[in-house]
Amino acid sequence: MAEKHPLIEPFQHKKLIPETEPDMKKRAADWKGTLKRVWGYLAVHRAKLILVTLMIALSSAMALTGPLLVGLSIDTFLVDGDLSWIGYMLIALAVVYIVHSVSVFLQHFWMVAVAQKAVYTIRTDLFDHLQRLPVPFFDRRQQGDLMSRLTNDIDNISNTLNSSVIQIIQSVLTLGGILIVMLYLSPLLTVLTLTIVPMMVIGMKWITKRTGPLFKEQQKRLGDVNGYVQETMSGQQIVKAFSREEEVIDSFTEKNERLRHAGFWAQTISGFIPKLMNMLNNLSFAVIAGAGGLLALNGMVTIGVIVIFAEYARQFTRPLNDLANQFNVLLSAVAGAERVFQIMDETDEFEQEAERENLTLTEGNVSFEQVSFGYGSERTVEQISFSAKRGETVAFVGPTGAGKTTIISLLARFYEPDEGRITIDGQNILQVRKASLRRQMAFVLQDTFLFSGTILENIRYGKLHATDEDVYQASADANAHSFINQLPDGYQTVIDSEGGGISQGQKQLLSIARALLADPAVLVLDEATSSIDTVTEVKIQQALKRLMKGRTSLVIAHRLNTIREADQIVVLQEGRIMETGSHEDLLEQGGYYAGMVRSQFQQGSTAAV
Numbered sequence: 001m002a003e004k005h006p007l008i009e010p011f012q013h014k015k016l017i018p019e020t021e022p023d024m025k026k027r028a029a030d031w032k033g034t035l036k037r038v039w040g041y042l043a044v045h046r047a048k049l050i051l052v053t054l055m056i057a058l059s060s061a062m063a064l065t066g067p068l069l070v071g072l073s074i075d076t077f078l079v080d081g082d083l084s085w086i087g088y089m090l091i092a093l094a095v096v097y098i099v100h101s102v103s104v105f106l107q108h109f110w111m112v113a114v115a116q117k118a119v120y121t122i123r124t125d126l127f128d129h130l131q132r133l134p135v136p137f138f139d140r141r142q143q144g145d146l147m148s149r150l151t152n153d154i155d156n157i158s159n160t161l162n163s164s165v166i167q168i169i170q171s172v173l174t175l176g177g178i179l180i181v182m183l184y185l186s187p188l189l190t191v192l193t194l195t196i197v198p199m200m201v202i203g204m205k206w207i208t209k210r211t212g213p214l215f216k217e218q219q220k221r222l223g224d225v226n227g228y229v230q231e232t233m234s235g236q237q238i239v240k241a242f243s244r245e246e247e248v249i250d251s252f253t254e255k256n257e258r259l260r261h262a263g264f265w266a267q268t269i270s271g272f273i274p275k276l277m278n279m280l281n282n283l284s285f286a287v288i289a290g291a292g293g294l295l296a297l298n299g300m301v302t303i304g305v306i307v308i309f310a311e312y313a314r315q316f317t318r319p320l321n322d323l324a325n326q327f328n329v330l331l332s333a334v335a336g337a338e339r340v341f342q343i344m345d346e347t348d349e350f351e352q353e354a355e356r357e358n359l360t361l362t363e364g365n366v367s368f369e370q371v372s373f374g375y376g377s378e379r380t381v382e383q384i385s386f387s388a389k390r391g392e393t394v395a396f397v398g399p400t401g402a403g404k405t406t407i408i409s410l411l412a413r414f415y416e417p418d419e420g421r422i423t424i425d426g427q428n429i430l431q432v433r434k435a436s437l438r439r440q441m442a443f444v445l446q447d448t449f450l451f452s453g454t455i456l457e458n459i460r461y462g463k464l465h466a467t468d469e470d471v472y473q474a475s476a477d478a479n480a481h482s483f484i485n486q487l488p489d490g491y492q493t494v495i496d497s498e499g500g501g502i503s504q505g506q507k508q509l510l511s512i513a514r515a516l517l518a519d520p521a522v523l524v525l526d527e528a529t530s531s532i533d534t535v536t537e538v539k540i541q542q543a544l545k546r547l548m549k550g551r552t553s554l555v556i557a558h559r560l561n562t563i564r565e566a567d568q569i570v571v572l573q574e575g576r577i578m579e580t581g582s583h584e585d586l587l588e589q590g591g592y593y594a595g596m597v598r599s600q601f602q603q604g605s606t607a608a609v
């Protein structure tokens, strides 16, 4: 196999959550807790669940009555030769089976309704919670794995609730009912028939002990495969550009193989259950035929009773079999539910916000005071101090990895400083509600993210209740109006999340329009490094100027024009501020910045850093 290129596993550097194997006792307690939580989602539909239980009880009772009537008929009509009741018996049998069918239909109908509502709520809760999780949470996880939890794991819960709940209740009721009737008809034959039960229990225990961890492993491997598919799909162009298809296929095959292996053992071992049950079923049939025959010869039971027992024995092993099977399905669903609840238990970034005040904006003055922060144990930025007043622009320059993005992420509170404080109009941003802080900010980033939808909807994302006229005005100010109008469907042009059909520069204009509409006090701009045709470039520069007017702007700047016009330039290197001042000041100082400008901008005034 070819050596792996770092791009093949683009997310390998993430410190993904380690999987630890808790001991069995803890696991059992976890399962109990998980089942309780799933039950919480079902319990709100109590009335329907009671109806389902009643229908199950009715269908189980009917399933028991059927063989009883047949056995009774054999004794009455065949053995005693009394045919006077035969008509009634046939009608009774027909009624029993019709009631059985109707109750089976109704229980299924109501149960599916309850299950779908419960799963709908779980899915909504999970999605809502995901929206409220902080940025560092997403840093630590693969997108595909999260997708897998939202889709596969929830599907698993859904399938289980749809069918397993009914089967489990039905099995328990049927088992109880059969036992009572059997004991009533012949305690001796009952005891003989039940000799196979210990064998069943031992067999099932052996199997289920092994299948639990195997199902968990299978889910985890499925999450890995989905995660990888998701990554390679989004990084598809890079894969192709570097001709890494072979390596990607190899990596995928490896993960797929692990999934196949886990799936093989989970399915094979759980598949033993029906086979084992079948074998024991036949055994119990032999016991009833042999022992029942002997008892009948001695006049201790009738032929009808043997027939009833033979049918019950079949019905007896079936619920046991079902219970064991459902137990496996349940284990797989519990494994899925655990993964879903794990996410729901992550601390919501707005949890402790209720007691906080909203940010009261007066000017929009931003200040960093001795701020230090590290993503891990090492410091990424250290002792950062600067301030920007309303209407001012601060440009951050410095080599890649210097910490420019980190500083604006701290301002938006995607991460929180380890030391120092950041204030807006004198209020520490850690002490105000995040939403109120972010409402005052707009981001125009290099990689403009557009959502699937129309251009109008994408711009309106900046201010959801803006009128169409507001959107047109913002687009006009952003120099986007004319190109949008030239599109065949104008503002109603549908774009996908990749922004298909629109150029890079046009995407930036849309993102500027979106920010203009949001009308923020503080603007964060990550200037694009990609070169765009001169006409569009001029349009972007004009639009940005309009956008920055009267606002506090923090710009990760790459273009000399932007840098030169900034009120303050903060030069960063390895997370520290090297120099700060205006373009002229810094040139005069003749330090790092002056050197950088000389070497980078000799060829043209708008060249990118």
Ligand SMILES: Nc1ncnc2c1ncn2[C@@H]1O[C@H](COP(=O)(O)OP(=O)(O)OP(=O)(O)O)[C@@H](O)[C@H]1O
Pocket: 139, 375, 376, 380, 398, 399, 400, 401, 402, 403, 404, 405, 406, 407
């Ligand atoms: N989410 C993250 N988790 C861990 N480390 C990170 C994360 N984001 C950035 N870093 C690291 O922090 C350092 C500073 O990164 P940052 O993105 O702030 O630099 P930058 O100056 O904006 O670079 P560029 O100009 O390339 O965007 C880098 O070493 C980077 O690897």
